[in-house]
Amino acid sequence: MPELLRFATAGSVDDGKSTLIGRLMYDTKTIFEDQLDSMEAASRARGDERTNLALLTDGLRAEREQGITIDVAYRYFATPARRFIIADTPGHIQYTRNMVTGASTADLALVLVDARKGVLEQSRRHAFLASLLGIPHLVLCVNKMDLVDGDRDVFESVKADFRDFARKLDIHDVAFLPVSALHGDNIVNRSASMSWYEGPTLLHHLEELHIASDRNLVDARFPVQYVIRPQSERHPDYRGYAGTVASGVFRPGDEVVVLPSGFTSTIAAIDGPGGSPVTDAFSPMAVTIRLADDVDVSRGDLIARVGNHPTVDQDLDATVCWLSDRGELAAGNRYTLKHTTRVVKAKVTDLVYRLDVNTLHRDQGATALGLNEIGRVRLRTQAPVLFDDYHRNRDTGSFILIDEATHATVAAGMISAGGR
Amino acid sequence: MTTSASTKGAYELSHLRALEAEAVHIFREVAAESERPVLLFSGGKDSIVMLHLAARAFWPAPPPFPVLHIDTGHNFDEVIAFRDETVAALGVRLEVGRVQDDIDAGRVVDPGPKGLRNPLQTVTLLRSIEEGRYDAAFGGARRDEEKARAKERVFSFRDEFGQWDPRNQRPELWRLYNGRHGAGEHIRVFPLSNWTELDIWQYVEEEDIALPAIYFAHQRTVIRRDDMLLAADPLIARRPGEEPFEATVRFRTVGDLTCTGCVESTAGTVAEVIEEVAATRLTERGATRADDRMSEAGMEDRKREGYF
Numbered sequence: 146m147p148e149l150l151r152f153a154t155a156g157s158v159d160d161g162k163s164t165l166i167g168r169l170m171y172d173t174k175t176i177f178e179d180q181l182d183s184m185e186a187a188s189r190a191r192g193d194e195r196t197n198l199a200l201l202t203d204g205l206r207a208e209r210e211q212g213i214t215i216d217v218a219y220r221y222f223a224t225p226a227r228r229f230i231i232a233d234t235p236g237h238i239q240y241t242r243n244m245v246t247g248a249s250t251a252d253l254a255l256v257l258v259d260a261r262k263g264v265l266e267q268s269r270r271h272a273f274l275a276s277l278l279g280i281p282h283l284v285l286c287v288n289k290m291d292l293v294d295g296d297r298d299v300f301e302s303v304k305a306d307f308r309d310f311a312r313k314l315d316i317h318d319v320a321f322l323p324v325s326a327l328h329g330d331n332i333v334n335r336s337a338s339m340s341w342y343e344g345p346t347l348l349h350h351l352e353e354l355h356i357a358s359d360r361n362l363v364d365a366r367f368p369v370q371y372v373i374r375p376q377s378e379r380h381p382d383y384r385g386y387a388g389t390v391a392s393g394v395f396r397p398g399d400e401v402v403v404l405p406s407g408f409t410s411t412i413a414a415i416d417g418p419g420g421s422p423v424t425d426a427f428s429p430m431a432v433t434i435r436l437a438d439d440v441d442v443s444r445g446d447l448i449a450r451v452g453n454h455p456t457v458d459q460d461l462d463a464t465v466c467w468l469s470d471r472g473e474l475a476a477g478n479r480y481t482l483k484h485t486t487r488v489v490k491a492k493v494t495d496l497v498y499r500l501d502v503n504t505l506h507r508d509q510g511a512t513a514l515g516l517n518e519i520g521r522v523r524l525r526t527q528a529p530v531l532f533d534d535y536h537r538n539r540d541t542g543s544f545i546l547i548d549e550a551t552h553a554t555v556a557a558g559m560i561s562a563g564g565r
Numbered sequence: 566m567t568t569s570a571s572t573k574g575a576y577e578l579s580h581l582r583a584l585e586a587e588a589v590h591i592f593r594e595v596a597a598e599s600e601r602p603v604l605l606f607s608g609g610k611d612s613i614v615m616l617h618l619a620a621r622a623f624w625p626a627p628p629p630f631p632v633l634h635i636d637t638g639h640n641f642d643e644v645i646a647f648r649d650e651t652v653a654a655l656g657v658r659l660e661v662g663r664v665q666d667d668i669d670a671g672r673v674v675d676p677g678p679k680g681l682r683n684p685l686q687t688v689t690l691l692r693s694i695e696e697g698r699y700d701a702a703f704g705g706a707r708r709d710e711e712k713a714r715a716k717e718r719v720f721s722f723r724d725e726f727g728q729w730d731p732r733n734q735r736p737e738l739w740r741l742y743n744g745r746h747g748a749g750e751h752i753r754v755f756p757l758s759n760w761t762e763l764d765i766w767q768y769v770e771e772e773d774i775a776l777p778a779i780y781f782a783h784q785r786t787v788i789r790r791d792d793m794l795l796a797a798d799p800l801i802a803r804r805p806g807e808e809p810f811e812a813t814v815r816f817r818t819v820g821d822l823t824c825t826g827c828v829e830s831t832a833g834t835v836a837e838v839i840e841e842v843a844a845t846r847l848t849e850r851g852a853t854r855a856d857d858r859m860s861e862a863g864m865e866d867r868k869r870e871g872y873f
Binding site (some may be wrong): 148149216217218219220221223228230242243245246249250357360362370371373374375377379380383387388389394416418419420425427429430431433444468481483484486539540543544545547552553554557 | 576577578580583586587589594618620621622623624627708715716731732734735736737738743759763764
């Protein structure tokens with residue numbers, strides 16, 4: 146069985162992102178005949194010269210009418226090597242929230258630029274968001290190479306520009322590819338017109354990318370999600386703590402500590418879904434842990450290995466992205482904070498600065514964050530939160546803020562801890 | 566299934582086990598945070614897989630929610646028999662919301678033998694959710710099925726009229742699902758969002774999940790309509806020129822009998838179906854669902870109104 150790779154695509158309105166995804170799926174034979182028929186009919190109706198592959202991903206009527214993408218769309222394709230989930234996120238200025246939504250779980254971010262236009266403000270913003278979200282790999286596709294006659298110098302200059310900017314970011318692996326989504330050059334098949342390019346095609350890069358070591362296998366963290374107690378005739382005494390491993394590896398026999406209570410015990414057994422015995426539980430496995438001792442454990446608690454604890458604190462430093470068009474984030478505001486399986490009340494004690502995502506300038510005079518704005522805040526929670534630094538642990542370092550009146554998700558937060 | 570079979574290499578999960586883990590996490594999250602969840606069950610393969618996952622998520626306890634079937638009254642007998650056996654074996658409660666009840670009460674008009682009952686299901690579904698005071702409803706929809714579904718969140722908020730607003734969806738980040746809602750509102754939850762048709766079949770094979778026999782090749786009297794094969798059944802009024810004939814067919818989806826088409830197939834086992842699905846050139850809804858062929862925006866409109 147192949148493993149799963151999740152990637153998010155980001156690009157500006159006209160840089161051909163939808164065409165690129167359409168091309169990837171068309172050339173891997175993922176587009177079905179009825180989808181192709183419907184795209185061909187729609188292309189004819191619009192007066193397009195050729196089948197517009199972008200129509201595959203432009204789903205809703207509202208979008209087709211306006212010729213834009215209004216929300217994250219998920220696409221699926223598979224090759225014998227891997228199974229892929231694409232989160233296709235729109236690139237307009239007002240939709241940063243969609244990129245954040247689509248990219249939060251991605252292994253890789255695919256950013257597109259138009260070869261004729263080079264690295265624009267939006268490309269920089271996408272790269273910055275990818276870095277902020279801790280996406281370990283980035284691919285910059287320099288698209289529309291056909292429109293610059295496959296000129297190597299154009300590609301090299303875009304590459305140099307982007308490298309310059311990316312140096313300021315926290316991205317460890319960046320790959321550059323010259324492509325033409327329209328003609329299919331270097332997407333699935335090698336380009337005949339850019340013989341100077343000796344690197345992999347996009348598909349080959351996606352298939353071969355090493356992602357197994359991106360996960361944190363060191364810090365054992367298990368947020369308790371649900372307590373399973375059947376109290377049935379067959380299982381009168383079964384008591385298991387169900388959850389999804391956030392990081393690290395858990396094994397039967399491990400000495401563990403339950404936080405925040407601090408009780409210690411030993412893992413008696415780990416049950417997989419349906420009760421299959423598990424010898425090594427690691428992220429993202431969903432398992433049920435049974436402890437040797439009768440200790441009090443409930444949802445929102447966290448099981449860790451003795452000697453390697455997360456931070457337990459009521460004061461958090463975090464970078465937040467405000468995602469709501471109703472209201473702003475300001476010091477003094479109160480929210481419901483959801484972190485792992487723990488839900489607590491939280492108050493913004495300080496808005497430290499607002500970040501300009503284009504220049505990375507920190508505006509310390511800012512008093513509020515509006516839609517799609519990003520800033521550094523301090524929060525005080527009503528009960529302790531058990532966290533790690535986001536860049537060390539995406540699961541125990543992230544949270545969302547929920548509006549107490551509307552129940553809407555209004556902000557995404559990434560915690561800074563341990564001197565970052 | 567032991568760890569050695571479910572993982573590959575050092576601490577790597579196969580894609581099926583990663584999808585399973587994601588679905589299990591979603592079930593547990595809803596069970597922990599919602600007061601009255603319910604699982605929508607059609608008897609189709611996706612809802613059978615969904616129920617199987619729910620059973621695995623809470624083992625050794627039964628799933629802590631009932632199962633709700635929205636019944637158009639136009640059923641394949643073998644699917645209903647299968648539904649009853651499955652639910653009994655798992656020890657969960659079955660609720661049935663009947664479209665016929667809404668027709669009898671005058672809330673909707675029976676389209677008669679020439680129309681489809683599928684669109685009427687929305688009224689019955691919303692009534693059943695309201696009557697059961699359910700605040701979370703699991704559905705088996707997958708994002709690879711259709712364009713509008715490709716844009717829907719795993720936790721999909723519905724207002725007090727059961728409506729979906731695609732422009733106003735909650736951001737959904739990491740594994741931090743937000744199922745909060747006000748009185749009268751509810752959420753639809755789709756644990757199979759990231760599964761494809763092929764994943765479903767591969768999982769059915771790996772887990773050895775039983776499915777109704779109509780999913781496999783069998784002899785059936787059918788009629789051809791709009792390039793689809795429909796079961797020749799008294800519930801379907803025949804149009805001029807539609808001569809019934811015998812064919813070896815199987816169903817790719819199972820829904821209302823009057824609008825669910827079958828495909829010619831000789832795939833008699835799960836392995837043969839997987840081979841066929843891997844080679845197929847038509848989406849399962851495009852191939853066999855008359856209700857989805859209405860218009861390009863068919864599903865978008867129905868979803869907005871509260872459909873599955």
